[in-house]
Amino acid sequence: MSPRGVAMPEVRERLFAAAERVLAREGPGALTSRAITGEAGCAKGVLHAHFAGLDEFVADLVLDRFAHTAREAEALRGRAGEDTVAGNLTQVALALLDSSSPTVAGLALTRPAASLRVREALEAGAPGFSAVQDSIARYLEAEQRLGRLAAGADTAAVALAVVGTAHHLLMTGWPGAPDPREQMRRLITLLTGAARRAAPDNASPRE
Incomplete structure (x- = not known):
């Protein structure tokens, strides 16, 4: 077993996925260490064997999902010239929305210790919104x-x-709110349409 605070990858992902299911089904009030391990089918002490506590667990869940999306965004430049610009952007934008559901992101904000850990990690260089933004710009x-x-x-x-719209949608989403994915698709259609028409010397872009 790994030392506390250093979860084995398979245990880490199993607990993260279980937490997301609990949140989606029952909401933030139901998220406890026992609920997570029960959903994951693990012994009750497994979470605390790998994380210092629930705040650290929540922060690491958010950071893990952001890092996954940052890796997807980094690969975006390799798809230049393929599919459509709107389609490529939409794929990454929806991955960003899925990286940390509004419920998960909101939960981190309501737990000061988790929120602080996320902020400190991002300031120290952990991939997050800024990394995704840079990758999209390069693409x-x-x-x-x-x-x-x-x-x-x-x-x-x-x-x-x-990226700013994705951040807004993540921070302000709630059960029953309009589908953020549809809002994001509409925004990207608008933005890419404007970007194709931005200069008269490129009136007929090859998309």
């Missing part, structure tokens, strides 16, 4: 070079709009 610049976006398009602003 859009690659599409510009291929002529699929206008030369005058503000790629940094488009990346900020996508």
Whole structure:
């Protein structure tokens, strides 16, 4: 068994997935160490054997999901020229929304110790919204070079709009709220349409 605070990868993911199911089914009030281990089919002490407590567990869950999305975004540049710009952006944006459901993100905010741990990790360089934003901007610049976006398009602003909107939707979502995925799709359609028309010398982008 690994030392406390260093969970084995398979145990870590098993507990994270179980916590997400508990939150989706019963809400934040039901999230306890016992509920998580019970959902995961583990012994009751497993969570505390690998994490210092529930706050550390929640923070690590959020950071893990952000890191996964950052890796997807980093691979985005390799898809320049493939599919459509809107389709590629939408794939990453929806992954960002799925990386930490509104319930999980909201839970971290209501637990000061978990929120502090997330903030400190991001400030120390852990991949999060900023890393995703940078990757999206680099991808859009690659599409510009291929002529699929206008030369005058503000790629940094488009990346900020996508990531900023995802952050807003994550922080303000609640059960019964409008589907954030549909809102994100509409935004990306609007942004990519504007980016294709941004300059007269690129009126017929190859998308």
